[in-house]
Amino acid sequence: MKFTKPITFLFFFSLALFSCQRQGTLKASKTAKQDFQVDFEKFTLANGLTVVFHVDKSDPVVAVALTSHVGSAREKEGRTGFAHLFEHLLFLESENLGKGGLDKMSARIGGSGANGSTSRDRTNYYQTVPNDALEKMIWAEADKLGFFINTVTEQVLAKEKQVVKNEKRQSYDNAPYGNTSYVIDQNLYPKDHPYHWQVIGSLEDLQNATLADVKEFYRRWYVPNNVTLVVSGDFEPGQAKAWVEKYFGEIKKGEKIPALEKKPVVLSQTKSLYHEDNFARLPELTMAWPSVYTYHKDSYALRTLATLLADGKKAPFNKLIVDEKQLAGRVNMYQNSAELAGQFMLSIRGYEKVDLNLIHAAVQEAFQRFEQEGFSDDDLNRIKTSQEVSFYNGLSSVQGKGFQLAQYQIFAGDPGFISKDIQNMLSVTRDDVMRVYQQYIKGKPYVVTSFVPKGQVNLALKGAQKASVVEEKIVEGAEEKFDASAKADYPRTPSRFDRTVEPPYGKAPETRVPNVWEKKSENGLKTLGITDREVPLVMFNLRMNGGLLLEDSSKVGVSNLLSELLLKGTKNKTTEQLEEAMDALGASISISANEESFTISGRTLARNYLPTMALVQEILLEPRWDEQEFKLAKQRVESQIKQQKANPNSIADNSFKKILYGKDNILSRNLLGTEASLKAITLTDLQQYYAANLSPSVATFQVVGAVDQQEVATSLAGLNQNWKVKTVRMPQFPSPPAPSASQVYFYDVPGAKQSVLRFGYLALPVTHKDFYPAQVMNYILGGGGFASQLTQQLREGKGYTYGIGSSFSGSNVPGPFVIQSGVRSNVTYESADLIKQILQNFGPAYSAQDLEVTKGFLIKSNARAFETMGAKLNLLHNISAYGLPYDYAKGREALVQEMTLDRIKALAQQYVNPNKMYYLVVGDAATQLQKLEQLGFGKPILLK
Template sequence: MRKKIQLSILMLAFVGLQLQAQTMKSPSQTKLVEKVTRKGTELVIPYEKYVLPNGLTVIVHEDHSDPIVHVDVTYHVGSAREEVGKSGFAHFFEHMMFQGSDNVGDEAHFKIISEAGGTLNGSTNRDRTNYYETLPSNQLETALWLEADRMGFLLDAVTQKKFEIQRSTVKNERGQNYDNRPYGLVYEKASAALYPYGHPYSWTTIGYLEDLNRGNVNDLKNFFLRWYGPNNATLTVGGDVTPAQVVKLAEKYFGPIQKGPEVQNVKLPMPVLDKDRYISYEDNVRFPMLQMTFPSAPRFSPDEVPLDLLAEIIGSGKNSILYKNLVKTQKAVQASASNPASELGGEFSITVLPFPTQTLADMEKLVREALLEFEKTGISDDALTRFKVSYETGEINTLSSVAGKTSALAAYQTFTGNPNYLPLDLKRYKAVTKEDVMRVYNKYIKGKHAVILSVVPKGKAATVTAADNFKVDESGYVAPKDQYSGLTYNKAKDNFDRKIRPASGANPVVNVPAYWTDKTPNGVRIIGAKNDEVPTVTMLVSIKGGHKLEAKDPSKAGIASLTASMLNEASQKYSSEEIASQLEKLGSSISFYSGSDRMNIQVQSLAKNLDATLALLEERMLHPRFDQADFDRLKKQTLESIANQSTQAPVVASNVYNKLLYGEGNIMAIPSIGTTASVGSITLDDVKKFYNDNFSASVADIVVVGDTEQKVIMPKLAFLSKWQAKPVQIPADAKPATIDKTKIYLVNKDKAAQSEIRIGYMALPFDATGEYYRAGIMNYILGGAFNSRINLNLREDKGYTYGAGSGFSGTESAGPYTASAGVRTNVSDSSVVEFMKEIKRYKEEGITDAELAFVKSAIGQSDARKYETGFQKASFLNNIIRYNLDEGFVQKQNDILKNITKAEINALAAKHLPVDKMNIVIVGDKAAIKPGLEKLGYEVVEVDSDGKLL
């Protein structure tokens, strides 16, 4: 969850608050606590709040703009409720809550929601755990039935086998996101040094492996009984519903669940450090890291917002001190500051990744000099304005989905007791002053001590910032009072049969967004749609070419990406910093980036500031400065990023996989970022020539979605007539490599905690209503859904991975079919066996009747979620203009899905799953995994991280 609560509300107008405190009770004894409506000029999320007799808080936001509903159940329990020796329980239980309950079968939660056309997940942080689903509004009762069943009827379904499988899954998650990821242990190391031993923030949410190994199923059940009662939860429902409808269903499904033990909010003092605590560790990284962390203020405290502003001035964006002093001067690849705040405390952190030629000790010195510079220069009026506008606009830009609105209400209720905290939150950000910032600087940073963490490449322990001077001290720790003895599991008594899954209401009517098309005199195609739910405009500019153009001269591979980076810098009129400042004050963003066959520009603006934003877009698009200093810095950063790829197993796996699929001589076999040799040869003149030759109106498309109309936006885009339309020759696709038989290609990564697996072949180009679309339907049950055969096998049944799947990824050019996962090292060979077994079985035996019905239902009903936000509409329109799709293609897809037969699916599987002609790429610890791989019957070929034979 973002540090700032992710707000989401409709903003047809800035409207205000009418709070009607209610004390009446309905006949069912459910209390209406308050009703908030729009009135006046304030900004609010309308809702009604109720409390059931068992203590469950129910919040309902009514929004009929789209036929969807979002259900969120937030429990006020995270890792901060855990104890020494039992870390990771809250997160572990998040996994267990998806494993079935008395009336919901094993793995059925994902299946039921997916089959209903919905999406779902859960998340855990220090302070809360939430479970949520977005689905068509006719499935509301099903969602509430599922959530209530795991709240009140879970524990008898928690078996030792499920416990062990999910313990393996959590270990895999830790391996993937912490142990096997560069800098993955930074947060764990810094937290243990910052907080006293036993403080619940001194460990991470994922927990320690030894605690996961030590815990047993009864420990986990006790954790549930203590914290997962309705009186420690908030049920928030938003979307195409009514309060009366939601309350009635909440009473039915949640009302009989008994109240749990009382839960009190916790308050702990922030740690006070008596000296700078230097700690360090070695990691498989290229860039060393310096991180300085100062204890700061909790979330929603008066000091939180000024600390946020302080972090922005010191280290956020191109106008920050750290960027100016460290990044711009080519001393560091990255340098930033942030102030993440949680319920029990905050952490003001400064992080620097220097170039390998710099020392961490020098970085610490430069950071301290930057702090002194801030003391002297203070806060400018410009910085204050940028911060306030950027904050409010950043929130507005997320205010487009019912999920966002619902999540905001849930979080505000959980942490403040007031779902209507949005106006207060906005008020405190608007009210922050320069004096506030200097006050918190003096209170938390100036002359204060920090945890100073050094992460250094393996074998370079001597390069730390300073010698370690701190070790965790367990003395003085007093275990808290036992909260788990005497807990009993008392199931609810019902007057209905919970085993009967609720029937769905009538299918909602889903309307494909209406759109318009136009064209500029110089050939730029434009497609647009009005979306006035939020007062913003989103633009996507797509220029054909990208990495594919580099086939003309592969010795300059990476030039498209470097050119896009240069277009994010200075224009002829403004410096990069000036453009960044203007955009922040407008609440806008403009970003250039290059992909495999497109260069793209993404523009986001408040509707009222669109003219000024487009003026800056014109500057960057048509009048780039191409400054030599900017080029030198970006080229150096690119070269270091290329060198750094060897430390990232997933990147290595994907690069080697592409090299094998496309083959030598194919530009797509080279990463779009380029190679050390190719980027090293690129000059600024090369970039200018690439821009002049290929950045052309003749190969450009534009998508416009937002609070504007065709007749309004087209005159604003008149500047595009100045964009020269030049002939751009897009190279033809080179023939990919052939695969004579399935082989394993092994890349060594010493001591890797996990192995990265990629399996596949070169398959199909995109076709919205042809073979490609049908093949996607075929693959859905094999590897496209959470409850696909591949994921259920490798994750849920075997516990080998945190997640596994497969899919097709074609564009105008044929793209690969890929099955992939990160798996535990000791099951690398077994994982390959299971991948290939599932693919082969599906190819030979095909789909079952039940699976086909599931696929049709899941894909067919998902349309309700496709067009809700501006970005979703923009992506939809982008496909229409890119692939020249006709207006009726969605209906054609629906007809194909409805009528596709089991025989057709089976024929597609037989045709498009050539198990005997696939590449298998594995990046892992050769010493540990090669012997097992050699026993599988495939030829094992060793290659380096560039895909070259060893």
Template structure:
């Protein structure tokens, strides 16, 4: 986690705590104490409570005799608990030639331990109704789960088993599979992603050879190939001891309860070797270091990176402000000079700080064939312009207000508060570091910003990276003048010899999984409804955990309305973009400035089914925010210059889609699903041809015809009740309704037989796979809902058959899944993954094998029980935050659902039988009538695919035939069916691990 994001979390915690203090009296004291040891030798180190108006997260901190730090935050607002175990080890503890160890080990920690079988960790937490993950960065690795509060003991048992009883379960097979999984992750996020290598290249050039920040957390493929299982075990023994870890627990618990369980399950684990904090000198650049590489990109990129200060340095906050002024928003110098003037497609600046160093980065992606030397000069000109203009009081106030607002909601969840405490404990040793951070931010002055500019930026040397399209080396900013030099590097002293694995000895049987307590009672949050005379349907709920209000307007239609004139596809999205620009009274920059000063946000967007307007405001600034909302909604300027700029950017973005394999896959797959003539077969943003045809008058007409209260739903969640909020929205009553006709001629495309379709992505490291067909529309309590239950163990959970096969057993992918995603009128079933290129044909085989097997053999008794528990007990996490409440209410309003639909779903879940699931599988998994599509390197994947027994068809990135139709039909043979009757939509959520 960067220091900047960590600071954000802490400030949010402060605001949240202040809000809670206003309604929930707390002890007016704050103490730090070292109480007497418990019988087990545990020491209480600190108790932090709130004084009146003080901004802290209350907690108690303990230390076990083995060095484990335990922090407990008590919060009974929801019946859930978040458990976080943070180890103070990231890629910054690695050595030359052994990069990627920390991240690799994060994967291994989910592969079972002495008392938890392989693949059981995810299953146990999921079955308990929880969610879990792990992350690694330069400085730390953390593992966490959010579970119903009755599952606290199970969560601690799991974490303790992998901390103290892991290594005997680390087999060569598991090692090899996870090595492939990590390689797939690198392929997906780095090698197969546009600009994916940029951070790796800059890091190697910025830091001295051997500096642990000179490589990235994902590591190098050659290092991953080189290491063996013993190397990995030694890494665990060196860094994963309890004395290098912090257990942080927050939620519906008490400190005494947590400490007792921590002593039982973690107290007997032996200390590891001592771990000292690192301190390394900041990089020194004697000259600008120019580096470059060619990539499969459309827009050339230039990036300047200057070394700054490490996290918690006194100058960090001022550098954050500086980066915001130069390139952090629409009002910044870089945006105004480069993006607004159409010299760059994207441009900006940011500052990030980690435990050992910080980086100040300026970057610009310019339009095709523009030379990066010009863009570099423009970035340098922006720096010079800052020096000339200086810093204003408004710059400082605006930054502080927007910064505070952007992070306040992060602490509305127990996971947010818990992770905040954990982050500051590992970084500073003081979980209550929020006070100093607030002081640092609030103390920043104009003079501070100018001082850090002069000290770290003005005249200083940088690493300048150029990323250019393949074959366009002439566009680089300047010829490369830097190569990594390993001479002079001295390897550190060996830290891994003589390490021994000694297991804890206990007086209880760890092999017995703890019994869960009583399932906590879950209640749907109370809500209210109201309808305005002009047709707006309003639904709201009070949520007082943070002093904010969220409004979500949903205007039915969006891309779907473009079916009236498909030649103008993309117009809904362009109209939404124009509503984010100037109004009659304010320029776009003035609106942005006012919103930043208020710490508010207003955003307009458009998707496949609707246009949305989201509003976020602190309660104290709601009136001023709503005044700006009224301007943006009802008095758009529709400026010709702004339209020309946005249209040009949109056309370039569409042309750039060919460089993004996942976007190509989704676009072509949609075209195959819906068929020619269906608006859903055209991307939401449109095509080059359709967007080129759109004029400003077209946008004005679309707004006039379809921007109507008659198709608008409004969800309100926040710290205000109905009587308080509705009078403030009186301006909505002036909105004149219009008759909006929704297209109703939706026809689905059917598939005569299963075929394979290939879209060539030359030399792609991975293949994107999509397998599916048009299934059924959404229904909250009908067959659609039941089909989602059926799919859960096939491809809807981490422990699903598909993911366990392709990721955990074969190592073909970073993640594989399947699911139904119904809307009112349509609903595809899709199985998908990004797989390594040389496993493309094998992955198709395994996908189809699992789908066929599930269709033919059905669900097992164990899987049925798992599904019912996992989905049923997950209700404890459904309504915790304002955003979760808003999503729930939005679904109810959109589909006109009654409150008892939740009860009905639960009844269906608990009563559904094995026979019903199996019947659904036979009905909705038609393996002989699906499309199988791959976007990958045709030369390497086609020969294997041709051996699978399916007809193989080649498509171009637009879904059109590559060969003549007589040789190879490029799209599924379809027949038009009767319109699918309207249904309802459910959001299918996936997880990334």
């Protein structure tokens, strides 16, 4: 289950049902250029459950979201982390679904993955399923609310504590700058403020949680009158109401829950703290000012202020700190609003060994420059257009619409607040922005943290006090023991009907493959498109074969640098002017390089599609080749490379590529390059790569959205005429064979609280006849989330990890089969050995039931395979890159239907042999290296 920190303008969802009923229509804004409506119906059950329905017939899917109005703010000091702990517990078991709960059912019904998230103020549970499973979902969600708590035993609680503690280690304790929010919140919010502690809680509090504590928390907050149910998608409201009444109606109402009062923070003085971070390689300055709660009228102007100050070439913080003083590669600023209070955040990660006192002084200078220079109406309008695009993008799926409706219901008291929300965004004035700057930021006290690498306290702000950060010690056998297989014995909650009987499926939906059109231009450019008018947006990719594969092995990093530089102005536009032109259109254009391709991607309002494509043409055909921007880009990339050297997951990914491909294969290299190769690259190298390799003859344009084929043809006319054809020869590299015997590698990160695992070998290209069958086989092994054996045994059975999975990934060249995870440091060997056992037993023990679950998921999930614009773009990519037929999803569906037990066993024997793969561990060598010899693969090789 996913833990997320609250982020501004995130789309959350909720739950609600029966009583006083009304119909509402949501409009994007009276000032928006194009109306966008989301119809909803809201009602309340007699027990207080709020329900919101939104009908969307565009795809045969339905999203169901249950949200409890409880987050970390409703916890008690000393018992923190309970809201997030419940996010985990509610997926494990319920009285009528049995062990495995919703996760187990999700695998059968083709759900997109039951998941949840916790914030300071709410906890939600959600899933998108084919619409024939709606009754099953309502039945399952009702079990969470009325038929769950009896299944939580001492053993269940002990196991899930370990999972949550692993999540904390992975996301905070074992990550660079992972404790920043902890230090900020401890000092920004007083001890009696509900935002004083972290959403995930402390390791000590989690360990001290008792079963009685857990049950008290559940009975207080998980009651119908504190919950909202949202159903969004293709369903019949009359039937859905009857199901909601049947399954939720008899659940008893809880005690009245009074609303928490808003609790804004006032600082009497600035607080400065520092921390030596074991995983950081660069110094980072973070500043937090008290601000306002969600939907406060000033929150909109503060959000706009943050964009004006730091986002883009023209922004004073970017201009001064990044371009002129060259102290950092970027500046991150945002307004973070929650239900009770908010904070205005500024974060700057300096270049290596930059004194944070210099950055702090530059911050004050940038504020002064903003006061002196101000901003124009054009600047403000560009930001509003960008916010409008983000708003629409959040509503582009049934789940996104459901999230928004729930968010508005819980925190604004009305799903219809959607129209007021965008109106508030678009009505911010210049006076509003300057007023909130004066009121909340200028001259006001703040909390500031200096996170510096170990041994570099001299880089921290002068006068900063040492922050209090609790760091866990690695102790063998320190965790409490539990038996996850123990059967719970509990009294059953009475019901008016037999809830143990799972509801039947409805009418099976038919897989709807989008209509694809295709055209090839005279210059060789292929175009594939899908018209989709659900939201007034267009998304596109212009993909060229190449990327890392076409680079000189002595100067790796050229294609990545080129992707950065092409967005830094054109022949007739400076970087600032180009950014202004994009913002004015509400267009987002990005360029990326990967191992095998170079891609220009974009998203824009449909009404601005043609001028957006004119900008794409200008970017591609008329580069500016600015020397200063090139220098700045090299600085940023060098900083990224240094950061990767401190991040255990980046270390694992880069090291594993070297092991897989060998030193002579270009694909073994880090796409960013090395510090040495970066220094050797000149602007001429980029120009030569550009001139030789960016050609329509190896390019495909893929487009999805509210645009038809003729409009697309018009938009590409200039490229067809002016983009000259070049002969591009893709190099052929021999694919290294899989190892004949397994070997263990270890990369030492002293003091690591977790060990990062990468186990696997180089397997298959997408075009191989066994590639998709191998993915089918892998579903039960490690590709099926909570349906997979790796998750069930390492997370659910042992509590060793927060997450683990396995996958086959490839392209036109063979890609790896890889198992990846982060496990508790003191069970590194035990985890590796258990994975080895799972692989050994997987084929022989694969059962008819495993095959049935796999077929159920892969076939039924096709109903939601192409719902989003992103999914449709991926369809076009697969068709164009790998020569798949337009309806390849139907062919894969037939392949799954025909899959046999013997075929799965043969695939497992051939492609997941534990004795013929590489085992890489990134962790603390002093405590973990020697034990890995027990795997039986010889002495581990220590990497540098």
